[in-house]
Amino acid sequence: MRKDLVTAIVAVAALTVLLGVAYPLLTTGVGQVLFSDQANGSQVERDGRVVGSSLIGQDFRRPAADPATGRPQVDEEGEPVLEPDPRYFQPRPSQTGYAADASAFSNLGPNGTDTRAAIAANVEAYLALEGRYDGSLGADDVPVDAATQSGSGIDPQISERNARIQARRIAAVRHLPLERVRQLVSDHTAGRQLGVLGEPGVNVLELNLALDQTDRSTSRR
Amino acid sequence: MAGWLQAILLLALVVALTPLLGGYMARALQGERVVLTPVVGPLERLLLRILRVGRRGEQGWEAPGQDWKAYARSVLLFSLISWVVLYLILRTQGVHPWNPTDLGSAPWDVTFNTTSSFVANTNWQYYAGETTMSYFSQMAGLAVQNFLSAAVGVAVVVAVIRGIAHRRSSTSESDAEGIGLGNFWVDLVRVVVYVLLPIAFLAALVLISQGVLQTLGGPVTVQTLLGGEQTLARGPVASQEAIKMLGTNGGGFFNVNSAHPFENPTGVSNLVGMLLVLGIPAALTATYGRMVGNRRQGWALFGVMITMFAALVVVITLAEQHGSAAQHAAGLRAAAIDGSAGGNMEGKELRFGAFGSALFDTVTTVTSTGAVNSAFESLTPLGSLVPMIGLGTGEVIFGGVGSGLYGMLVFVILAVFVGGLMVGRTPELLGKKIEAREIRLAMLGALYMPFAVLVTTALAVGTEHGKTSLYNGGPQGFSESFYAYLSQGNNNGSAFAGYTGFVQPNGTNDGAFGITFADLLGGGSMLFVRFFPMVLMLAIAGSLARKRGVGGGVVTPGTLRTDSPTFALLLTAVIVIVGALTFFPAFLLGPVAQALTDHLF
Numbered sequence: 001m002r003k004d005l006v007t008a009i010v011a012v013a014a015l016t017v018l019l020g021v022a023y024p025l026l027t028t029g030v031g032q033v034l035f036s037d038q039a040n041g042s043q044v045e046r047d048g049r050v051v052g053s054s055l056i057g058q059d060f061r062r063p064a065a066d067p068a069t070g071r072p073q074v075d076e077e078g079e080p081v082l083e084p085d086p087r088y089f090q091p092r093p094s095q096t097g098y099a100a101d102a103s104a105f106s107n108l109g110p111n112g113t114d115t116r117a118a119i120a121a122n123v124e125a126y127l128a129l130e131g132r133y134d135g136s137l138g139a140d141d142v143p144v145d146a147a148t149q150s151g152s153g154i155d156p157q158i159s160e161r162n163a164r165i166q167a168r169r170i171a172a173v174r175h176l177p178l179e180r181v182r183q184l185v186s187d188h189t190a191g192r193q194l195g196v197l198g199e200p201g202v203n204v205l206e207l208n209l210a211l212d213q214t215d216r217s218t219s220r221r
Numbered sequence: 222m223a224g225w226l227q228a229i230l231l232l233a234l235v236v237a238l239t240p241l242l243g244g245y246m247a248r249a250l251q252g253e254r255v256v257l258t259p260v261v262g263p264l265e266r267l268l269l270r271i272l273r274v275g276r277r278g279e280q281g282w283e284a285p286g287q288d289w290k291a292y293a294r295s296v297l298l299f300s301l302i303s304w305v306v307l308y309l310i311l312r313t314q315g316v317h318p319w320n321p322t323d324l325g326s327a328p329w330d331v332t333f334n335t336t337s338s339f340v341a342n343t344n345w346q347y348y349a350g351e352t353t354m355s356y357f358s359q360m361a362g363l364a365v366q367n368f369l370s371a372a373v374g375v376a377v378v379v380a381v382i383r384g385i386a387h388r389r390s391s392t393s394e395s396d397a398e399g400i401g402l403g404n405f406w407v408d409l410v411r412v413v414v415y416v417l418l419p420i421a422f423l424a425a426l427v428l429i430s431q432g433v434l435q436t437l438g439g440p441v442t443v444q445t446l447l448g449g450e451q452t453l454a455r456g457p458v459a460s461q462e463a464i465k466m467l468g469t470n471g472g473g474f475f476n477v478n479s480a481h482p483f484e485n486p487t488g489v490s491n492l493v494g495m496l497l498v499l500g501i502p503a504a505l506t507a508t509y510g511r512m513v514g515n516r517r518q519g520w521a522l523f524g525v526m527i528t529m530f531a532a533l534v535v536v537i538t539l540a541e542q543h544g545s546a547a548q549h550a551a552g553l554r555a556a557a558i559d560g561s562a563g564g565n566m567e568g569k570e571l572r573f574g575a576f577g578s579a580l581f582d583t584v585t586t587v588t589s590t591g592a593v594n595s596a597f598e599s600l601t602p603l604g605s606l607v608p609m610i611g612l613g614t615g616e617v618i619f620g621g622v623g624s625g626l627y628g629m630l631v632f633v634i635l636a637v638f639v640g641g642l643m644v645g646r647t648p649e650l651l652g653k654k655i656e657a658r659e660i661r662l663a664m665l666g667a668l669y670m671p672f673a674v675l676v677t678t679a680l681a682v683g684t685e686h687g688k689t690s691l692y693n694g695g696p697q698g699f700s701e702s703f704y705a706y707l708s709q710g711n712n713n714g715s716a717f718a719g720y721t722g723f724v725q726p727n728g729t730n731d732g733a734f735g736i737t738f739a740d741l742l743g744g745g746s747m748l749f750v751r752f753f754p755m756v757l758m759l760a761i762a763g764s765l766a767r768k769r770g771v772g773g774g775v776v777t778p779g780t781l782r783t784d785s786p787t788f789a790l791l792l793t794a795v796i797v798i799v800g801a802l803t804f805f806p807a808f809l810l811g812p813v814a815q816a817l818t819d820h821l822f
Contacts, residue, residue, distance in 0.1 A: 020361030105596035109697035115547035151480030161560030198488025199574030
């Protein structure tokens, strides 16, 4: 019994050193050498400055201005009211405000009235934003990813259909040919890996970066 | 279509991997020379020398054998020390290195729950990884137990198989000296260095290549495209993720677990994760077949497991494709249209879709993993029934590493008993008579889990204490409570995450407090359902090891063969009937009630 106890103590100590220190440090070392980019968070740069991670969705909303006064709107708690910036493709709705340091599920149940309210509000907001540029757009056309909150709150992707609908708005607001924007969308649509894994999707941050790039080169010309 | 192909690809890979890994484990764990011996052999000997267990002999490492009581004692002592060390690490978090966000410790009650959870291979998490745990706690505390609790599970099942397979050669072995089931310390070390560590290391590198983080640099704050700020939580994720899946642990580095893009970034990482989860539990059936000298025995168990698994995948996938009642009420279509895969996407990530989420969630709940890549709370009612069935059958459809197979062997003994009664013969397993002692122990093995789950659920829903933890109301609230104690009572760890036992008003451990009732009830349950059946199975193994084979194990026409399709069917029926009789009322009150109505609560 006593010998067993000593063995147990020694075992936990030795294995903690091996598995809790040596193993993660070795993995970090090898990972940093082989896949430095991915190991550090797949960071995306523009003009030499890091603007985010290609794996992490970010916020493309801006402070809303009061139409009467032109001042930034605030809600009852004094927080600024945000509205989607129409110049950019919008990611999926987020329950965490796109926080990448505190992820959380929405935990909305399948038969909840609060779930219905949240989804209905998302559908309405989507139609309000996109409907101006496509009069025929109805609730039935809203892609499911555009009106539901993702698992992580920082889903980097939207569906291709969602992006194609938003392309009308982008083209109109930025005065770009719709075909050009649609081309960007299909260029940034990632298919299924190995043809069967996961679902196809469009990376919003990368698409918006390419969009800005296109815009700059067009206006320069 | 691609979604179904993805499931078929996964199953094909598991079938192909099972004999390979199973044979490898059988040889490595018996001390035979295997392909990795030149690489990890020195590490194995070094560890055994440090532990002062046995010595190097002519036939390889020689260590004293342990009878079932000695083996069980070593298991329990090792787990006890693991518990104490992990608790101390988590409670002294403030003074550790690798704590870039200066996190203090979580309160004692949550830490009790977390510690029990990780030592018991459960990884139920009331805490949120990125706002509660330092890198050191994750690496040297939690991830170490991801390895060790898994290794303990495999060690125990190997000892149990040795007991079943043991053939008494002659009368020279007396009952008094006890018959060896192997040596726990040697098994522990071998599982770690031959199986878990090499696979985890390679898998971690594959995961990093897909975009999983592996850095000790703290969080970075970036200026977004629109000029706002976004702080990216980071950490040594891949090394932990690999063993989290491989050891069927499931505890996420981040709060949303495998839904987080830094933890599970692509379709490939999703598939690799599922393969890691199923790999060892599936392969252990082949290890079993080899060690008892009849590979068909292993394939029969594998067949039962994979059939039930496939059925569950079909149910949850169809349910999630159909969408939720709330979604239909809000006018959001669920059908797939060109450029949008559709389904119930609340709480799901686009890169996995309804298919990839449903498949992953089934994989991690039939095994005792409990990792999730979507929000279980937001699953459709019938979809959420599938994880509940995986849990309700006692985690034997592949199940946890080690625990899945020894749990299955309990059902095998019961099925042999039922079959024996049907044909009017003394039940036997691999030529050994199953008698009153084994049946009594096996009945306890079938009852301890329902007992733990139903009692804890009843306490949670029947008293005021349980209500503090609830998030949703109505039948969903019941499902939340039931799932919490079903998951903890099966060492799974997945959750309807609205149910809480830890409140962080400031988003960190400062000023955070635990819900003591939920923390202690769940923690106690996890420890009980982990260690009680281990001792039970070792006792059965000890008792079987002492038995002489009937007629030298010769199969006669009247023998109830345990490697035939008929027996597989009987075994499936026993599992389904026991599980269904136990949990039907609870299933009806939660998910089934919601599935039968479009009413919103």
